[in-house]
Amino acid sequence: MDTDTNNTPQAPRRTLLVRRGRGRTGGSTGLDLWIQRGRIAGRRVKPLDGDLRSRTLSTRYPAQDVDGTPIPDGATTPRSEEPTDMQDWLRGELDSMVEQGNSAVLDLGGGDRVVQEFVRELPMREYCDDNGIRLVEAYFLGPDLEDFGHVVQVARSRDLQAHKTLLVLNEGLIRFGQTTQGVFEPLTHRPEFKELVQAGAAIVFLHRLTCMPIVLERGFGFYDAVEGVPDGKGMPASPTLRFMVKKWLRDHEAEHERAGTLEWLP
Numbered sequence: 001m002d003t004d005t006n007n008t009p010q011a012p013r014r015t016l017l018v019r020r021g022r023g024r025t026g027g028s029t030g031l032d033l034w035i036q037r038g039r040i041a042g043r044r045v046k047p048l049d050g051d052l053r054s055r056t057l058s059t060r061y062p063a064q065d066v067d068g069t070p071i072p073d074g075a076t077t078p079r080s081e082e083p084t085d086m087q088d089w090l091r092g093e094l095d096s097m098v099e100q101g102n103s104a105v106l107d108l109g110g111g112d113r114v115v116q117e118f119v120r121e122l123p124m125r126e127y128c129d130d131n132g133i134r135l136v137e138a139y140f141l142g143p144d145l146e147d148f149g150h151v152v153q154v155a156r157s158r159d160l161q162a163h164k165t166l167l168v169l170n171e172g173l174i175r176f177g178q179t180t181q182g183v184f185e186p187l188t189h190r191p192e193f194k195e196l197v198q199a200g201a202a203i204v205f206l207h208r209l210t211c212m213p214i215v216l217e218r219g220f221g222f223y224d225a226v227e228g229v230p231d232g233k234g235m236p237a238s239p240t241l242r243f244m245v246k247k248w249l250r251d252h253e254a255e256h257e258r259a260g261t262l263e264w265l266p
Helices: 027-038 058-060 083-100 112-121 126-128 143-157 180-188 191-198 212-217 224-229 241-259
Strands: 014-020 045-049 103-107 133-141 165-169 201-206
Touching: 014 027, 014 083, 014 112, 014 143, 027 045, 027 058, 027 103, 027 133, 027 224, 045 058, 058 103, 083 103, 083 112, 126 133, 133 143, 133 201, 143 180, 143 191, 165 180, 165 191, 180 191, 180 241, 191 224, 201 241, 212 241
Parallel strands: 014 103, 014 133, 045 103, 133 165, 165 201
Antiparallel strands: none
C-alpha cells in the first residue's frame, strides 16, 4: 500500500523489495530482472534467497566462484528453514543494508509466515523509516484465483506495512493463444482486487519473453545478451535473440513508467 508520510526526514536512499505470495508465479524471474536492472545502473543490489527449496537466486548469484573466492554482493541464504535461522539471517542482512549502503531483494518462495513472525520481533517498516530505506512488497500473480485469494489474505493483514505495493501480473503464466486482457479480466474486476488498488497498490504487467528458456539455458544476463556479452561457450546472443530481449526490457521500462513505479525498484 502507498503509506508514505510527509514526516520522513529524507527520501529513501536504498530499497528493500520483498517478494510476497505463493511460489511458482514467476517471482524469482522478476526479482532477477530487477537485480540486473539496478546493477546495470551502477547500484548495489544484493539477492537474499530464503527459498531453500528452489534456490533460484543463490544459483544465479553464487556467493563464491569455483575457486572459493567470495563474489561481491553474491546471494546469501539462511542455514535452514528453522524460524530462528531465518530470523538471524534476516537481522544480519538488515544490518548489512545500513552498514554497507546496499539495496536488496528478498525471495522467501511463498514464506509469508516467516515475515509475519519476524515483524513481531522487529517492525520492518519502523526500521526502514529510521534508516532511510524504502520498503516495497511485490505480489506476482497469474490468472489463478486461488493464488489471488492468498494474496488478498496476506495484503489485508498489513503485517509488513510496506511503503509501496506492486501487483505484478505475469503474462508468462498464461497459455499461448490467450489474450492478456481476457485472462486477467476476471481477476482485475474482482472487488478485492479493486480494493487493493484503491488502497495504493500499483498494477504492472510482466510481459512474456518467448525466448526466456534459451536465455536461461545459455546463462545470459538480460542486459548482457543485449550488449553482446558471450555466454559460457564464448558465443554472443544472435541478432534475433538480442532484439527480443531488448524489446522486452524496453517494454518493462515503459510498463513501470506508465504505472509511476520506476523509483520503487532497487
